[in-house]
Amino acid sequence: MADISVIDGPVPVVVLILGAFALLILLARRGRTAIVTLAVAVAVAVVTFLGLNWLLTRGLSLFPETLPTVVLFWISLGAGAVVLAVGNLVGTAAGRKVLAICSGVAVLLAAGSQINIYFAEYPTFGALAGSTGDVSPLTGSVQRPSANAATPVVDRWTGPATGTSQVLTTPIPGTVSGFTGRDAYIYLPAAYFDPSPPLLPVLVLVSGQPGGPQDWIVSGNLQTQMDQFAAANAGLAPVVVVVDPNGPNDTITMCMDSNVAKADTYLSQDVPNWITSELGVDSNHAHWAFGGFSYGGTCAIQMATRHSQLYPSFIDISGEREPAISADRTQTIQTAFGGDTAAFDALTPLTLLSQRRYPDVWGFFAVGANDGEFLPAMNEVSAAAQKAGMTVHTETVPGQGHSWAVPEAAILPALRWLGPRLGLTRASS
Structure with a gap:
C-alpha cells in the first residue's frame, strides 16, 4: 500500500473523477440561496486566483517566488468549493448537510491531488503518511x-x-x-x-x-x-x-x-x-x-x-x-x-x-x-x-x-x- 503511486496511474484519476462528481453535487441546488452561494463562490475563487500570489510574496512575504498558474487554479477551485459546501449547509436537511461536507472534502482532495501531481512532492501513499522508507x-x-x-x-x-x-x-x-x-x-x-x-x-x-x-x-x-x-x-x-x-x-x-x-x-x-x-x-x-x-x-x-x-x-x-x-x-x-x-x-x-x-x-x-x-x-x-x-x-x-x-x-x-x-x-x- 505504501508504494502505490498517487501521482501516476489510477489513483489520481479516480480522485479527480470523484472530485468532479462532488462539485456537481455542490452545484445541484435551486433557489435564491443557491444563486447567492454560487456568486460568492465564484467571487472567492476569482479573488484567490488574482490575489493569492501577491498575498504570499508581497503581503505576507512567505515566499520569494510566485505559484504556477495551474497550482493557483486548483487552490482557487478548492476555495470556491469550500464556499459552496458552506452554502449547502444553509436551510437544508440533515442528509444534504452530510452530503455537502463529504462533497466539499472530495473536491479539496481532488484539488490537492492535482497540486501534488504538479510538484511531485508526495509520490506514494507512504510519502503522504510521512514515511522515509x-x-x-x-x-x-x-x-x-x-x-x-x-x-x-x-x-x-x-x-x-x-x-x-x-x-x-x-x-x-x-x-x-x-x-x-x-x-x-x-x-x-x-x-x-x-x-x-x-x-x-x-x-x-x-x-x-x-x-x-x-x-x-x-x-x-x-x-x-x-x-x-x-x-x-x-x-x-x-x-x-x-x-x-x-x-x-x-x-x-x-x-x-x-x-x-x-x-x-x-x-x-x-x-x-x-x-x-x-x-x-x-x-x-x-x-x-x-x-x-x-x-x-x-x-x-x-x-x-x-x-x-x-x-x-x-x-x-x-x-x-x-x-x-x-x-x-x-x-x-x-x-x-x-x-x-x-x-x-x-x-x-x-x-x-x-x-x-x-x-x-x-x-x-x-x-x-x-x-x-x-x-x-x-x-x-x-x-x-x-x-x-x-x-x-x-x-x-x-x-x-x-x-x-x-x-x-x-x-x-x-x-x-x-x-x-x-x-x-x-x-x-
Whole structure:
C-alpha cells in the first residue's frame, strides 16, 4: 500500500473523477440561496486566483517566488468549493448537510491531488503518511579514516560491489557556525561496505524551500537513483549527504552568513569537517560536488562561486536567479543585511561571476521546460557561469514545471556528466 503511486496511474484519476462528481453535487441546488452561494463562490475563487500570489510574496512575504498558474487554479477551485459546501449547509436537511461536507472534502482532495501531481512532492501513499522508507540512525563514526586520494576511485576499484546500499540519518552539529540544522540524510552505496572499501567521493545536496533533507529521499527518490548509477558503474557511486541549511523552523537563510544565520559557515566548514571526520571518504575536494533543487540549486552555485576550492563541481536544478527571502528585494536585504545592499550583492553568484574567473569549476544546470520563472533564471545564470570560465552543461526536462520530477529526471544525467570529475567514471575518448 505504501508504494502505490498517487501521482501516476489510477489513483489520481479516480480522485479527480470523484472530485468532479462532488462539485456537481455542490452545484445541484435551486433557489435564491443557491444563486447567492454560487456568486460568492465564484467571487472567492476569482479573488484567490488574482490575489493569492501577491498575498504570499508581497503581503505576507512567505515566499520569494510566485505559484504556477495551474497550482493557483486548483487552490482557487478548492476555495470556491469550500464556499459552496458552506452554502449547502444553509436551510437544508440533515442528509444534504452530510452530503455537502463529504462533497466539499472530495473536491479539496481532488484539488490537492492535482497540486501534488504538479510538484511531485508526495509520490506514494507512504510519502503522504510521512514515511522515509528504510532509514536508520547513524550510530557512532565509521571505523576508518578519510584520506586524500590523488587518483580517481575508478582507478582504485576492482568491483563489483556486493550487498546493498543504506540510507542513514544523523545530526551534523554547527560547531563553528553555531547553526542548528535538522538531521541530515546520508546515502552510502554498497561499495562503501565492501571488505576492502574504496575511498569514495562526496556529493552534498540541499532540498527546496519550504522543505527539508527528507525530500531528496522521498520526493527525489535518491536511493533508487544512486543505486541505478552504481549498478551502471561497477558498484561505484558517491557518498551523498543531504544537509539542512534552514533549521527546524524552515527559516530561509539563503545559504549565507547574515543577520539570519551563519549558514554559509555551516555549509563550508561544519558540514565538510564533519563528513571528513565521521564518514571515511575521499577528502580530496577535487572529487566533491554540491547540488540541490530550487532553493538548493541556488545554494549549490553559491557554494561553487564562494568556495570553489571545497566544491569545484555543482548541480543547480531549477535554481533561482539570486538568493531571496522575499519577492521584494529590498525586504530581503533589510532582513538579512540591515539594508546594506552592497553586502548582499557582494555574495550573490551573478556578482561573483562578473568579478572572478572560475576555469576549474564545472556546473550542471537543469530546469523544467515548462517552468516559466526558473527557466529564464537558468539561462541567465548558466550564461554568466560560462562567461566566467566555468565548464557548463544545461538541460531542460520536457513537460515539467517547478516539480520534483525535474531533479528525479536530472540527477543521473548530472552524475554521468560529472562522473570523470568525481573520479567515478573515466572520461570518454
